[in-house]
Amino acid sequence: MEHDLKGIKVAILAENGFEEDELLKPREALKEAGAQADVVSPSEGKIKGEKQSKPGRSVKVDVPLEQANPGEYDALVLPGGVQNPDKLRLNEKAVRFVRSFFDEHKPVAAICHGPWTLIEADVVKGRRMTSWPSLKTDLRNAGAEWVDEQVVVDNGLVTSRKPDDIPAFTAKMIEEIAEGRHEGQKTSEFASPASVGRGVG
Numbered sequence: 001m002e003h004d005l006k007g008i009k010v011a012i013l014a015e016n017g018f019e020e021d022e023l024l025k026p027r028e029a030l031k032e033a034g035a036q037a038d039v040v041s042p043s044e045g046k047i048k049g050e051k052q053s054k055p056g057r058s059v060k061v062d063v064p065l066e067q068a069n070p071g072e073y074d075a076l077v078l079p080g081g082v083q084n085p086d087k088l089r090l091n092e093k094a095v096r097f098v099r100s101f102f103d104e105h106k107p108v109a110a111i112c113h114g115p116w117t118l119i120e121a122d123v124v125k126g127r128r129m130t131s132w133p134s135l136k137t138d139l140r141n142a143g144a145e146w147v148d149e150q151v152v153v154d155n156g157l158v159t160s161r162k163p164d165d166i167p168a169f170t171a172k173m174i175e176e177i178a179e180g181r182h183e184g185q186k187t188s189e190f191a192s193p194a195s196v197g198r199g200v201g
Contacts (some may be wrong), residue, residue, distance in 0.1 A: 016048050022111050079114060088124070107179070109172075130150075131147070
């Protein structure tokens with residue numbers, strides 16, 4: 001592995017309905033690079049995935065969201081799947097957890113439908129991104145520049161479209177995490193009043 005992530009802790013935030021390969025393969029790549037990759041979830045015990053709309057594998061939740069401290073993590077990964085980010089964006093604590101990584105200029109990687117939660121956290125304005133095609137209008141309406149590319153990197157924010165993009169996604173994800181904090185990785189200067197000053201906890 002070109003980049004050594006020993007001593008790095010990464011949170012993989014997910015709920016039931018995550019796309020199996022979009023969680024398991026990035027987690028495997030992070031571990032191979034030496035990072036500690038924790039599955040963080042509002043649900044406790046295990047969460048069940050999907051594999052292209054069919055039942056998928058379950059994974060153990062390493063840290064319940066209620067106990068997770070974003071300050072202990074160096075980076076964040078947001079897998080896709082339709083149900084997973086849709087549930088997360090309705091969870092205020094999950095949204096605050098996501099937003100805190102941007103407040104601290106930490107790398108964030110989101111694939112497929114994962115950027116839905118980024119929209120809710122009000123962190124996509126002015127960012128160049130990609131996603132599953134059905135999110136194109138949502139991201140543009142939230143102020144992002146949407147492009148149809150397998151992987152897009154913008155100041156510590158890594159996004160990809162679908163499971164086929166995972167090799168490129170994981171490579172760039174690890175590269176950005178190895179680089180550490182990015183000053184360009186920040187919350188929108190035009191964040192809505194409701195989201196400004198939110199703490200985590």
